[in-house]
Amino acid sequence: xxxxxxxxxxxxxxxxxxxxxxxxxxxxxxxxxxxxxxxxxxxxxxxxxxxxxxxxxxxxxxxxxxxxxxxxxxxxxxxxxxxxxxxxxxxxxxxxxxxxxxxxxxxxxxxxxxxxxxxxxxxxxxxxxxxxxxxxxxxxxxxxxxxxxxxxxxxxxxxxxxxxxxxxxxxxxxxxxxxxxxxxxxxxxxxxxxxxxxxxxx
Amino acid sequence: xxxxxxxxxxxxxxxxxxxxxxxxxxxxxxxxxxxxxxxxxxxxxxxxxxxxxxxxxxxxxxxxxxxxxxxxxxxxxxxxxxxxxxxxxxxxxxxxxxxxxxxxxxxxxxxxxxxxxxxxxxxxxxxxxxxxxxxxxxxxxxxxxxxxxxxxxxxxxxxxxxxxxxxxxxxxxxxxxxxxxxxxxxxxxxxxxxxxxxxxxxxxxxxxxxxxxxxxxxxxxxxxxxxxxxxxxxxxxxxxxxxxxxxxxxxxxxxxxxxxxxxxxxxxxxxxxxxxxxxxxxxxxxxxxxx
Numbered sequence: 001x002x003x004x005x006x007x008x009x010x011x012x013x014x015x016x017x018x019x020x021x022x023x024x025x026x027x028x029x030x031x032x033x034x035x036x037x038x039x040x041x042x043x044x045x046x047x048x049x050x051x052x053x054x055x056x057x058x059x060x061x062x063x064x065x066x067x068x069x070x071x072x073x074x075x076x077x078x079x080x081x082x083x084x085x086x087x088x089x090x091x092x093x094x095x096x097x098x099x100x101x102x103x104x105x106x107x108x109x110x111x112x113x114x115x116x117x118x119x120x121x122x123x124x125x126x127x128x129x130x131x132x133x134x135x136x137x138x139x140x141x142x143x144x145x146x147x148x149x150x151x152x153x154x155x156x157x158x159x160x161x162x163x164x165x166x167x168x169x170x171x172x173x174x175x176x177x178x179x180x181x182x183x184x185x186x187x188x189x190x191x192x193x194x195x196x197x198x199x200x201x202x
Numbered sequence: 203x204x205x206x207x208x209x210x211x212x213x214x215x216x217x218x219x220x221x222x223x224x225x226x227x228x229x230x231x232x233x234x235x236x237x238x239x240x241x242x243x244x245x246x247x248x249x250x251x252x253x254x255x256x257x258x259x260x261x262x263x264x265x266x267x268x269x270x271x272x273x274x275x276x277x278x279x280x281x282x283x284x285x286x287x288x289x290x291x292x293x294x295x296x297x298x299x300x301x302x303x304x305x306x307x308x309x310x311x312x313x314x315x316x317x318x319x320x321x322x323x324x325x326x327x328x329x330x331x332x333x334x335x336x337x338x339x340x341x342x343x344x345x346x347x348x349x350x351x352x353x354x355x356x357x358x359x360x361x362x363x364x365x366x367x368x369x370x371x372x373x374x375x376x377x378x379x380x381x382x383x384x385x386x387x388x389x390x391x392x393x394x395x396x397x398x399x400x401x402x403x404x405x406x407x408x409x410x411x412x413x414x415x416x417x418x419x420x421x422x423x424x425x426x427x428x429x430x431x432x433x434x435x436x437x438x439x440x441x442x443x444x445x446x447x448x449x450x451x452x453x454x455x456x457x458x459x460x461x462x463x464x465x466x467x468x469x470x471x472x473x474x475x476x477x478x479x480x481x482x483x484x485x486x487x488x489x490x491x492x493x
């Protein structure tokens with residue numbers, strides 16, 4: 001029993017290492033330029049063994065986006081569950097997004113450079129928003145609460161979602177291209193205020 | 203079993219619906235109408251006001267209004283007189299149960315025990331022997347069936363609003379022929395059409411309305427949703443709500459979700475379901491020449 005448990009834990013740990021390594025390589029080199037043998041080499045494991053964990057590069061990429069979504073969704077959920085005015089919630093979401101871009105840049109890079117750019121990889125198994133469901137659900141809850149409390153304007157979900165997330169994604173992209181004159185953190189207040197002004201109830 | 207039917211502010215819809223009960227003649231043999239405004243009865247209303255004996259089930263129909271006079275007597279006085287004696291009191295329809303449509307037309311109007319969802323205390327002494335049969339109108343099978351169950355002294359579990367669970371435990375969504383469209387979040391934009399779910403855009407309240415009308419069909423044929431119009435929530439305390447043909451939403455999320463479903467779980471499932479494009483359900487099936 002203990003042996004089995006130990007084996008399962010070891011397997012889970014190894015799986016996690018694969019995901020982390022693949023994430024790093026995908027984010028750096030893109031989906032197509034990254035190969036399974038290269039990953040196996042970095043992980044010091046055989047190609048055959050790696051396939052025991054993930055039967056294709058596509059499935060690995062899908063797992064990565066699910067994990068990123070779960071990570072960001074979990075952090076936004078904490079904000080949703082806090083008793084805070086919408087203005088402050090927006091500031092915290094922006095902060096989390098930019099912190100993630102700084103501390104886990106490969107996560108945001110993967111999102112922008114693989115998930116959004118190589119849609120064909122995600123067509124089967126990640127239709128629509130399935131693989132980013134946890135993240136999108138928390139954003140929906142944030143909007144729903146904001147409208148219910150009278151702080152946000154009631155409007156089409158995607159008009160608001162695009163404004164919020166497109167804005168943040170764009171800033172991280174500019175930062176990644178070293179175009180921004182300031183650090184992302186220095187933009188938090190202005191960007192949060194802009195988003196609040198654009199979404200608030202009149 | 204002896205029945206007394208006292209209408210307050212009523213449209214007679216419940217009585218007319220009862221006349222459509224397919225087994226009405228046979229069913230009636232087990233009952234005696236001491237008084238009913240439309241059906242042959244043992245007594246006249248004038249006699250009821252003077253006082254009659256033997257009432258076993260008092261049926262209350264219509265919205266109660268302060269100061270309402272029935273013929274010569276105040277309705278309240280008449281009601282109380284027979285309510286004391288009756289073994290059971292049954293509120294027939296939504297008006298008598300919660301106030302319904304007529305309660306919105308004037309002051310001092312309510313159901314027997316409720317004003318909407320709020321329970322008032324005017325007739326507290328009769329609460330334990332009251333059963334609620336809301337519906338606009340109540341389905342004849344529900345009324346006739348409940349009375350038969352009372353007659354045979356079968357156990358009749360009730361919900362917190364005293365509605366018999368046999369008929370009101372499940373929602374109108376249960377038995378809806380549009381469930382496939384609900385599952386994949388496909389709404390229908392043409393009233394009267396046989397396809398599409400009406401929850402997302404068209405105000406359908408079937409997923410949070412208690413009732414059997416999608417299983418016990420009107421005249422054995424139809425329900426609102428089967429005929430192509432949304433459920434209006436007619437068995438619920440907040441009937442009639444405003445905007446019956448419109449789903450109220452907050453940034454695209456229905457303001458009211460299916461009964462008992464946590465919002466986060468609903469949104470996660472909805473997000474997944476929406477991702478699938480089920481072509482078969484997205485085209486008008488009846489007109490589709492591809493089969």
